[in-house]
Amino acid sequence: MKILVVGKGGREHALLTAFNESPTETELYSFPGSDAIAEIATRVDVDGLEELIKWMLTNKIDLCVAGEESYLVTGEGLANLCEKEGIPCWGPHFQSAQLEASKEFAKEFMLRHDIPTGAATGCANIEEARAAINGVYPTVLKFDGLAAGKGVAVCPDEATAEEFLNEVLVERRFGEGRLLVEECLVGPEVSVFAAVVDDKYLIFTPARDYKRALDGDRGPNTGGMGAVASRQLVSQELLGQIEQQIVKPTVDGLVKDGLPYRGFIYFGLMITEAGPKIIEYNCRFGDPECQAVMPIVGGDLAQFCFDGAKGALNSDLLSFGEGWSVCLVRASAGYPETSRSGDVITGFDAVKGARVYHAGTRKNDKGEWETNGGRVLAVVAGGADRASAVEAAYVQLEKVTFPGMQSRTDIGTFNF
Structure with missing residues (x-):
């Protein structure tokens, strides 16, 4: 094939x-x-x-x-x-991928199909955004279009909100587009993925990613500094609730709206006191969650995706491991505000019992691996329980080094 x-x-x-x-x-x-x-x-x-x-x-x-x-x-x-x-x-x-390409399109879809989510207002300019915020903090601001995972800001006060509004609606950091002012939901976050084939779906192993640059979920937003994945991440009861209230209504809504869908879909969820609510859709696998999930997917993914693209959801082609998978990201100097390229990476040969996925690397004229982007690579290891998977991943991560490297030290150690 x-x-x-x-x-x-x-x-x-x-x-x-x-x-x-x-x-x-x-x-x-x-x-x-x-x-x-x-x-x-x-x-x-x-x-x-x-x-x-x-x-x-x-x-x-x-x-x-x-x-x-x-x-x-x-x-x-x-x-x-x-x-x-x-x-x-x-x-x-294209028309179905607007669920990710336009936050406003996605929000209208959620509301139309009674899918639990936070309240939101679409805004064309900074004056409309200020009026929508109306002095209520914290608030969530989202650029309407694609922004490589960096178009969202959780603003605790007016100063941070004004800074982001200026970047998006005045300086146009992400290009032309509207902005969503959204209710700030509170609770642990969970990423759920499903393979969708028309009116059918298969839920993959749940994951949790870590967006903030620094330990303790502090610092600027990034494309993701690490992730964990496990069927033990959420209870079967909660996963059933997510399926019935969010996944199934989404798939049914796609069919009802005449939006063709064959592929992966990502549900970014917040587990609030009122139950699970959806924050956003992605119309593909998440990154770095994909790097955490793939090592614990068994079976024949190639045949599964081929059959799915042809219109058949053959769930029996896949199996999912019961343990934990932990993905740790090494980022370059200056990330996420900037990135530095050309730093030589060493230690790949020393990694044992773990996977290394390259994100922002290249080979130089000497045949050495060097940095070539913000998030440079991910080291992924597994274990029967969360603690052993975390330990295994960090032991192997320490072997891969380059000047100016950045990594969090607390991936998988809290917020469950």
Whole structure:
């Protein structure tokens, strides 16, 4: 089976690794890929999605898998272009991917289908946003479009709110777009993932990611400094409640609204005193949660995604481990405000009993691995219980080093 994965980061490295380890014989390709991904998948060098579609047709690709979200809403949309040419695609259509591409679209969808969420007001300018906040803090501010995981701010006071409003609506840090002023929900966060095929779904292992840069969930928001995954993360009772109140109504709502969906969907949840409420959707696997979840997914992911893209949800192709998986991110100097490239990375050969997924790395002229982005890599280890998985991951993380590296020391140790 010839599979092409679209993307270049740690999530795509994890997905391609899982496809490579599937019992189904695979021939793997990536676009645009990375030096690390190139060790298991051939990189495709074309200019843009239309040229990529032509390449897939010429090379008889059996399955296209959407990793990064941006390609789903670029131009006509990756899945839409694939469908036109009869290429099975694991990833939703452009119109369905608006659940992630537009926070306002997603909020209206949630309210229309009675899916528990926080109250929100859409705003076009800074005056409307100030009026919507109306002096109530803390408040949550969200840029309406895609912002690489950095378009959300939890503002405890007027000063922090004004700073973010200025960045989004005056300086246009993320480009043109509206802003959502949202009720600040309180409680532990949980990430739930499902594979959706039309009106059917399969829930994967729940996870929890750590967005803040510093220990104790302090510091600026990031794309994610680590994650844990386990079927023990939430009780079966709570997971059942999440399924009945959020997952199933979402899938039913997609069908009712005529929004085609075949692919992964992410539910970012807050477990409030009033029960689980959804914060946001992502129309693909989360990052770095994917790196934590994939090592405890057993079975044949390649065949599962191929069948799903063709319209069949074959749940019996997959199994899920009962233990814990812990993902620890190494970030470069200056992250998240900036990132530094060119720092040589050492210690990969010393890692034992753990996985290393590359996110922002490259090989230099000497053949050495070096930093090439903000979140550089993730080290992932497992264990029968949370404590043993955390210990195993940190032991192996310490072996991989580079100048200016940043990591949290408390991933998986609190907030459960």
